[in-house]
Amino acid sequence: MAILKKLSLSILICLTLACIASSSTSFDQLFQSSWASDHLIHEGDLLKLKLDNFSGAGFASKQKYMYGKTTAQIKLVEGDSAGTVTAFYMSSDGPSHHEFDFEFLGNTTGEPYLVQTNIYIDGIGNREQRMDLWFDPTADFHSYSILYHPRQVVFAVDETPIRVYRERNGVAFPRDQAMGVYSSLWNADDWATQGGRVKTDWSHAPFVTTYREVEIEGCECATSEDLKRCNGSTAGNWWDQPVMAELSVHQSHQLIWVRANHLVYDYCADPGRFPVLPPECERGRV
Numbered sequence: 632m633a634i635l636k637k638l639s640l641s642i643l644i645c646l647t648l649a650c651i652a653s654s655s656t657s658f659d660q661l662f663q664s665s666w667a668s669d670h671l672i673h674e675g676d677l678l679k680l681k682l683d684n685f686s687g688a689g690f691a692s693k694q695k696y697m698y699g700k701t702t703a704q705i706k707l708v709e710g711d712s713a714g715t716v717t718a719f720y721m722s723s724d725g726p727s728h729h730e731f732d733f734e735f736l737g738n739t740t741g742e743p744y745l746v747q748t749n750i751y752i753d754g755i756g757n758r759e760q761r762m763d764l765w766f767d768p769t770a771d772f773h774s775y776s777i778l779y780h781p782r783q784v785v786f787a788v789d790e791t792p793i794r795v796y797r798e799r800n801g802v803a804f805p806r807d808q809a810m811g812v813y814s815s816l817w818n819a820d821d822w823a824t825q826g827g828r829v830k831t832d833w834s835h836a837p838f839v840t841t842y843r844e845v846e847i848e849g850c851e852c853a854t855s856e857d858l859k860r861c862n863g864s865t866a867g868n869w870w871d872q873p874v875m876a877e878l879s880v881h882q883s884h885q886l887i888w889v890r891a892n893h894l895v896y897d898y899c900a901d902p903g904r905f906p907v908l909p910p911e912c913e914r915g916r917v
Contacts (some may be wrong), residue, residue, distance in 0.1 A: 658690075662845070665691040665813065678845075680816040682708075682715055682838040689815030692847060695723070697861035698868075699849015701812045702776035705735075706841045707744060709769040712737030714820030714831030717840045721777055723808035727754040731777050731784055731810075735768065736761075736823045737838075744768050745895065748786050748794050752803045758909070760794055761896040762889065772843045779810065779849070781862075782876045792878060792886045793893075802911045807862070809852035816840045 658678055664671050670688035672679040680688045703719050715737035722730040730751035735744055743763040750758045766773065778785040784805070786794040798804045816838065820831040850861035850868070861868075869875065878886065898904065899912035 661847075662690045662692055662812075665689040665815070676843065678842040680717075680814070680840045680842075682816045682818060683836040684833045687815060687817035689718075689813065689817075692812040694847075694851050695809035695811045695853065696721075696779075696847065696849035697807075697809045697852040697858055698779050698781060699847065700776060700778045701849070702774055702844075702846045703814065704772045704774055704843040704845070705768075706770075706772045706843070707735050707768045708737055708816070708838045708840055711740045711832055711835045712744070712769070712838060713739045713824040713829045714818055715816065715838050716819040716823050717814070717816050719775055719777075719814045721779060721810040721812055722751075723810045725754075729753070729805035729808050729810060730756070731779065731786070731805075733775055733777070733786065736819075738824055739829060746788070746793070750784065750796050750805075752805050755803075757898065757904075758796075758911075759896065759898050760894065762793060762893040763895060764788065765893065772841075778875075779805075780875050781806075785878070791889060792882050793889045795878065795886065796911070799911065807858065809858065809861075812845070812847055814842070814845075 658673065667686040667688040670681040670683070670686055671690060672681060678690075680690075682688070701721060705717070705719065707717055708715055717735040717737075718732060719735075720730060720732040722728055728751060730749070732747070732749040732751075734747040734749070736747055738744055745761045745763060747759055747761045749756050749760075774787075774789050776785075776787045776790070778787070782798045784796040785792050796804075818831055820829070821827045824830075848869075850857070852858055852861050899908060905912075
């Protein structure tokens with residue numbers, strides 16, 4: 632059974648390919664504080680994470696999922712956000728975990744946020760890409776989503792794909808680990824802004840990231856039987872539909888545009904770190 636959940640809005644329960652509306656739900660029914668619950672603030676339909684010189688904060692989904700899509704409507708820290716990082720990601724557990732990361736790297740006032748994506752497979756990351764955005768992510772809410780499909784992982788901003796990691800022969804691909812959905816706000820001024828040269832200015836604290844909506848649509852997975860079911864190929868699994876297995880022509884053009892105009896760092900183009908290109912880079916940009 633695939634489930635689409637929305638923070639502070641209706642839950643839509645998707646049975647096969649049809650969805651029916653259910654009653655409204657609260658954040659606490661879907662998510663829980665993962666640390667510093669006193670820095671997690673509810674204001675009506677909004678959720679805020681606060682960072683000060685005592686602590687940041689984070690939350691996690693109560694369930695884990697095998698394949699699916701998660702989306703968050705986020706307005707990032709305003710003003711001088713240098714040194715701060717807002718993370719939104721999916722991750723499994725343990726040292727050999729899989730992880731798909733959005734990390735929003737704060738900057739000094741007037742300088743653009745950088746969005747870093749990274750992919751961990753069996754506990755190994757080092758697949759960073761960084762880009763700026765075509766809008767001010769602190770002025771309003773924007774949609775950030777991660778699609779986990781049996782053949783590809785897609786990062787998207789306002790439904791525009793900004794990165795795709797594809798299944799290919801000879802390339803490691805994340806499989807068989809149920810993943811939770813997480814978000815956090817924390818201080819990373821040892822590396823986040825200009826390589827750590829610009830530190831967090833605590834006179835601007837508290838720093839606040841605001842969430843208007845969080846959605847999870849995927850196959851809930853708590854047991855080994857769930858894992859088999861979620862990995863099974865059936866007509867009722869939306870993630871098994873051919874349209875989900877690759878980008879459309881329009882999405883492919885969007886991805887090309889994003890990479891040409893906004894990509895500022897790609898690990899596949901860093902011979903200093905990788906004198907021998909990782910196998911996924913040898914088969915095309917990811």
